[in-house]
Structure formats: structure tokens, C-alpha cells
Amino acid sequence: MIVNTVSLETVAGMASQIPDTKLPEVAFVGKSNVGKSSLINTLVGRKALARTSSAPGKTRTINFYNVEDLLYFVDLPGYGYAKASKQEQERWGKVIESYLTRRSQLKLLLFLVDIRHEPGANDRQMMEWIRYYQFDPIIIGTKSDKIKRSQIQRQVAVLAKSLGVEDRSRIIPFSALDKSGRDAVWDQIEAALRV
Numbered sequence: 001m002i003v004n005t006v007s008l009e010t011v012a013g014m015a016s017q018i019p020d021t022k023l024p025e026v027a028f029v030g031k032s033n034v035g036k037s038s039l040i041n042t043l044v045g046r047k048a049l050a051r052t053s054s055a056p057g058k059t060r061t062i063n064f065y066n067v068e069d070l071l072y073f074v075d076l077p078g079y080g081y082a083k084a085s086k087q088e089q090e091r092w093g094k095v096i097e098s099y100l101t102r103r104s105q106l107k108l109l110l111f112l113v114d115i116r117h118e119p120g121a122n123d124r125q126m127m128e129w130i131r132y133y134q135f136d137p138i139i140i141g142t143k144s145d146k147i148k149r150s151q152i153q154r155q156v157a158v159l160a161k162s163l164g165v166e167d168r169s170r171i172i173p174f175s176a177l178d179k180s181g182r183d184a185v186w187d188q189i190e191a192a193l194r195v
């Protein structure tokens, strides 16, 4: 898909600010610095729509991007930033939880993990949470340009095992650098919007 019009429509810093949108939503979640902003920017073909930052964890808001008046990209705050205070982490949990609860507009959840590493405890915790809310996410293995092509399938197997994903087609290796995986991610988004 080629995106012509996209804009940041709502920034929600607390549960009460989460809007009751009228369009289907695709949400993005993952550890801070995993490459979430870069994925969003790549999907919409913009260099700096979502912030790619050298200060991970600064964003504690849920950002709603209106894409072509067709759908929203919902950028959930990244977790696991070492320097975040306990209070901040708790606030983060509350905001995410209030979003995931009863979100009938949410058609697809994209869960990002770095393809190079075995998911950490907080990633596995997130996966449990996602399942608890009965979402079946697509896993995005980010930064795939950082490993050899020959290692990609091996790392996909590592992610599948660690996160308990049986269907390997639900894991997409992705690189914001060479844009590989972009079309596969859009295919999943379009399929999710059709149902």
C-alpha cells in the first residue's frame, strides 16, 4: 500500500484520553529501542513521522496516526527502558491495559522483537498479556539486516520457540534499512482489515 495522507491525530497520556475511534486499528507494541518508530515510518513511507529517538523510553503516550482516513496506526509506548522509574513503569502498564481491554476496533496487533536476540522476560510477559486479552499477534523480527540472510530462519525458530508461536508464518523478519518485510507486513494489515 502506498500512503499519501497520514497524520498524528491523538496523543493519549492516560486512560481517560484514549479516544473512541470509528476506524479499524493496527497497534504496535515492543520494548523501547526495538525499532517501532522505524517500522511505522517505513510502512507509511515517511522519514520521521513517528519519532525515532536516541533517548528510548521518553515517549509514554499512546499515539494515534490516522492513515488515509481508512485506519489508525496505534503506537503503544515501548516498555523495558532501564532508566524508567517504578512509578513510570506502573503508569505504562495501566495505559496499555486500558487500551487492550475491550478494544473491538483493534484488528491487528504487531508485536516487535529484535530478531538477533532471544526475547527477554519482559517480552515473554508482554506475550502472556497479549494472549490474556485474546489477541493473536503478528511477530515482527526487527533489524533483520543486522544478521546474515542464512541466519534469519534460525532466528525465526528461536523467536517461535521462546514466544510459543506455532505458526511460523506469523513471524515476519523486517528491516527498516533495506525495507525487507514491508510488503509482508502490509499484506497482514490488509488481510486483517478485510475480515
Ligand code: GDP
Binding pocket: 031, 032, 033, 034, 035, 036, 037, 038, 039, 051, 052, 053, 056, 057, 078, 142, 143, 144, 145, 146, 174, 175, 176, 177
Ligand atoms: P523505537 O524506540 O522502538 O521506536 O526504536 P527506533 O525506531 O527509534 O529505533 C531504535 C534504534 O534502532 C535507532 O537507532 C534506529 O536507527 C535503529 N533501527 C531501527 N530499525 C532498524 C533496522 O531495521 N535496522 C537497523 N540496522 N537499525 C534499526
